[in-house]
Amino acid sequence: MTDQNFPSTEQFDVVVIGGGPAGLSAATQLKRQGVANVIVLEREPDAGGIPRHCGHFGFGMREFKRILTGPQYAAKLVKEALRAGVAIHTSTTVVEANEHGTLRVATKQGVRKINARRIIYATGIRETPRSARLISGCRPLGVMNTGALQSMIYLKNRKPFKHPVIVGTELVSFSAIMTCRHANIKPVAMIDELPHVTARWPSSLFPRLVGVPLHLETRLVRIIGEKQVSAVVVENAEGQRRELKCDGIILTGKFTPEASLGRSGHLAVDPATGGPVVDQYGRCSDPVYFATGNVLRPVETAGWCWNEGRQTASWVKDDLAGKLSGSEAHLRIGIKSPVIKYVVPQQISVPDLSTGMENLQLRFMQRARGELIARNASGDFMKWQLRVAPERRVLIPISDLGLTAQTHIQNNNDEIELCFKQSPQ
Amino acid sequence: MTLHHKQEDKPNQSKSSDKASGPMSGQVFDVVVVGAGVVGCAIARRFTLEGAQVAVVEKATDILDGASKANSAILHTGFDAPTGSVEVSCIREGYREYLEIHNNLALPLENSGAYVVAWNDNEVAALEAIVGQGHANGIADVSIIDTVELRRKEPELSQQALAAVAVPGESIIDPWSAPYAYLRQSLLNGGEVFLSCEVTGGNFDGQKWQLQTTHGTLNTRHVINCAGLYGDLLDRKILGSSDFDIKPRKGQFVVYDKAAAKLVNSIILPVPTGRTKGVVVCRTVFGNVLVGPTAEDQESRSDACTDEDALRALIASGTSKVPALENMPVTAVYAGLRPATEYKDYQIDAKPKRNWITVGGIRSTGLSGALGIARYVFKLYSDLGSKHAPVHSPKNPKAAALAQNMQRDWQRKNHGDVICHCELVTEREIQQALSGPLEARSLSGLKRQTRVTMGRCQGFYCSARLTELTEGHFDTPLSYEIGKSGRDHD
Structure with missing residues (x-):
């Protein structure tokens, strides 16, 4: 699908880090607007980002006026990018992003150093894992985020458990229910510490429709299990605790931008979003770098990110042409x-x-x-x-x-x- | 690197165990080491190099599954160990030997240095005694430094720091690649290992032991009990009594994202209390920052649960010392159990009449002391009268390069692909860890050998590929094929 051999050139007009909806649409738009040398670096074996493993419908309305599944949508984004002349390099990891647009890149053929006039940081987002949530208890197998579950089920046709508890009621939490149904996994409960469902109606009706008991104002306080999860302890608003038997836990949502490249490097990171600090063009503290899509903030839909990528492309193109004002004078x-x-x-x-x-x-x-x-x-x-x-x-x-x-x-x-x-x- | 194990049909590879005879029945080992923690691995290496026929038995599927799976990854000089103790002599000897062999075995070593920081006047007053103890223990370069010097070394340290003792020799190492290398060196030079193999009983006939295990009988002239958290139980089960009681002490840790590594250059130690070394803030060789451990006495020898309140307290403690940690994401949390006893010193004791040596109570300095303990135990063994011809020019295994300042596999060609993006673990590294006599048989074993899923996403990105790569390798699989019968649910 995409070219694996890294080009011998070292200088690019724009390098896009991350081949999800935002990165692919930014690159596609840049090419369509006449920017010559645009590449996308994607560390996974396939481009497309998170939608690759969202096997259910609900993608593409804004972009293609059609309702697609995640994998169909991802494939279409890749196809459009290739058609526009974007070079997509998969299994290619940016390990360092430095000043002056210099990137250190790991490929299957070894490490390369490349340079770009502008770099678009489109590394997306992930859910917060168990560790960073500081959840008490043992550390058995069977605790994972929705993203890991979906990639296991939709990309590898494998499932890690049969009767999990779902933690969270964000939009992605309902996507987790759909994923479970696809693999004949029967969630024993969906819990959230909030007094109401986070996702919008009609998603909130969904658990009841498919027979998953919904417990609000209920907090996961402890994980039990030696090798595999065997139960969780939950606590309600009155402080009463009880055990729920289960063989897995799906920790959904609580998204956090995958901004480690910037955090470890030289870009200013906003503790509030967890993403890079940007101005109204998505321009980072180092003006060679722009950020777009969900690395900016938790969390938006694929369609929103796709649109953001397109817009960012036009600002980057303007900047390359010297038409964007500087970032020296700014208002916080x-x-x-x-x-x-x-x-x-x-x-x-x-x-x-x-x-x-x-x-x-x-x-x-x-x-x-x-x-x-x-x-x-x-x-x-x-x-x-x-x-x-x-x-x-x-x-x-x-x-x-x-x-x-x-x-x-x-x-x-x-x-x-x-x-x-x-x-x- | 490939390791050839001479005994192809060893128990951990045979799916049906033959308890009556089995492959071990004929051979008589010089030494059976019970327990493949860091101490057991180092002892196996030492005895093998000295020419003894060694077998290691480990009840878990993977080595380092007890106390050795979680520690603070520091190579201590022994500056603060009790003067005159067995512990201090083992740490000093272990430190010396680690420096001597780490290049041969490709083991990481970062001489970060440590600062014992005083945060109040009482602690400032205690610094002189710490220097005195360091000198008494033979570490001459331990000295008091003022805040100006301290801030020059550690600019991100809180302004509350009043003074410190500098311990330039303290270093950071990889807590798992070292013991793996020790045991691999034993195996390469004639040693053997039996995994998923628990000792259930034993008889001594005055000459040799018949050890009953879950996979048959092992014959050996000597037994070395390195059972760690179960050391007292093993002595009681086989010898009828134990000289000590294990009192498990839990230590919880918080690991910060690699971005935090720029905030800490060295090992920030607190002024110790009588009971523990206290909470440490230090960089790791993998490029993270670690805060811990707690010290919680408990009954259970296996329950290494973490606790949200304790972790929050660690985070508060870390942030009070290095304020900029506040905005750093937590990557991982873990807990380990240390085999403390009612005594402060190591409990290493030979029972000459029974050809049995107990190596117990290695409570918190096992990683630093292991190589020294191994020499100490070999001396005890030699004193019992056994003689061997040391291995002439022993073979050196090369440890997987996992530390940040080494050339990692992803920097080389033909590594397959980077599977774990956070820790940059390659397909080739995973395949290597899934093969050979110490093949990973559990996710935790694979993590210790490769660091896969130990980074900030904890498997969000790589779980699917990992479940495919590890299919058929783990006793408890990560997943099942959809459509086939899944696991039973109770």
Whole structure:
């Protein structure tokens, strides 16, 4: 499907790290817009990203006006990229991303050093594993994220357990239920510590439809099992604990950007998103690097990431042509509320505000109603009435901030603070 | 690297065990080592090199499955061990020999140095005594440094640090490749190993032992009990009594992402309490940062559960020492059990009338002390009167290069593919670990040999490929083919 032999050239116009929806669409768009030398580096044996192992329908509406399965969708993205003239190198791992657009790349043929005028960081996202969730208990086999389960089932036709407990009620958690049904795995329960299902209706109806008991305000407190999981201890809102027999645990969601390349390297990483700090073009702290797709933040749909990739491509193309303003003068967007989980972009470069992301993307920690307030040195200057819930996309038009080319940035500590005032219940 | 094992039909490879006779029946070993932890592996190596016919028996499917599976991966100098103890002499000898052999066996060694940091006035007052003890133990370069010097060495250390003792010789190593190399060297030079093989009984006829195992009888002139957490139980089962009681002590650890490695250059030790060395913050040879261990006495010899509250306390402790850890993701958590006893020192004792040596209570310095313990035990054995001709120019196995500063397999050609992206483990490395006499028979064994799934994603990306690669290799498989009958569920 894709070329395995790494080219002998060392200099590229754009190198895209990661061949998922965002990376492939960015590369495709760059080629279509006439950028000559664009390659995608994908560390897996096949490009396509997470959709490769989402065997159910629900992909492609935005991009192809058709409803596809994940693997069909991934294959179509790859095909479009190849048709546009993108070179995709699979089984190719970027091990270091350095200054001046220098990458250290591991291939089957050994290690290479390459250079690019611009690098698009599109490494995507993964779920938080058991370890980082600090879940108590023994460490038997059978504890995994949805992504690992799906790749086992859809790519290898193998299953690790028969009666797991599903932890979480995000969109992906319902994808986990569908995956289980495909492999004749019967989840014994779906639990979430929140008092409500995180995913939107009608997903929330789904567990009941397929006979999976849903326990809200229920926390996984301990894993039991010697070799394989044999049970979990769960705790309800009243603090009562009980054991649920099961032979596996699917830890769903709690996504985190796969931003280790930036974190280990020289790029500034935002602790709130876990992804790189970017301006409204997705430009990182080193302006040779742009980020797009889910590495920016947890978590968006494949279609959203695909669209982001396309947009990023046009900004990168402009930047290559010297048409994008510099990132030296920027205004930081700061979070001054424990209710706000993150905001993307984290800074806005001025004066050029004619292109770039249209919206600030926010996520909230909890369900709330109230006022989002933007504040600068001279006080509150903008308010938005919002109803928010965890993991729900909240978009605030950047144009609402009233920035103009004349907005004077005194220094890079200048900040717009975002606060949230909850309405009384 | 390939290892040829002379006994092809050894028990761990035969699916049906023949308890009556079996392949072991004819041979009489000089020494059977019970337990393939780091100490058992080092003893097997030493005795093999000295010319003895050695067999190691291990009840688990993979070696290093007890106390040796989890530790802080430090090669200690012995500066803070009790002066005059067996422990300090074994650590010093073990340290010396590790430095001597690590190049031959391709074992990693990073001489990071350590700082015993004082965080309050009482601890500052205790530093002199630590230096004094280091000097008394023969480590001359231990000295007190001020905060200016400390900050120069460790710029990310909290401003609360008041002073420190520098211990330049303390180093970081790979806690698993070292014992694997010790046992491989034994095997390459004539030793044998029996895995999934538990000792169930034994008779001594005044000359030799008949050891009953779950895979038949082993004949041997001497037995060395290296059963670690089960050392007292083995002595009781076979000899009728034990000189000590194992009091398992759990230690939990938190491992930070590789990005954290730029925050810590060395080993940050606390001023020890009477009971433990306390919580350490250190870089690992794999490029992570490790914080731990806790010290929790418990009854169970196998329950190495982690506990959220204890892990949160470790994170708080690490962050108080190195504040920038706050924004670093946690990669892994684990717990290990140390075979402490009611005594502070190692419990190494020969029973001359029964050709039995017990090596017990190696509670927290087994990795550092193992090579020294092996020499100490061989001396005890020689004193019992056995004589052998040492192996002339022994063969050296080369350990898999897993440390960050070594040339890793992914940097070479034809490694197949990188399977584990977080730890950059190749298909070739996995295939090698799945073959030979110490083939991985469990995921935890494979992890210790290759580091696969030990990184930040913990198998999110590679589980599917791993389940395919390991098919037919593990006693407890990672998955089943869909459509065929799965496992029973109770």
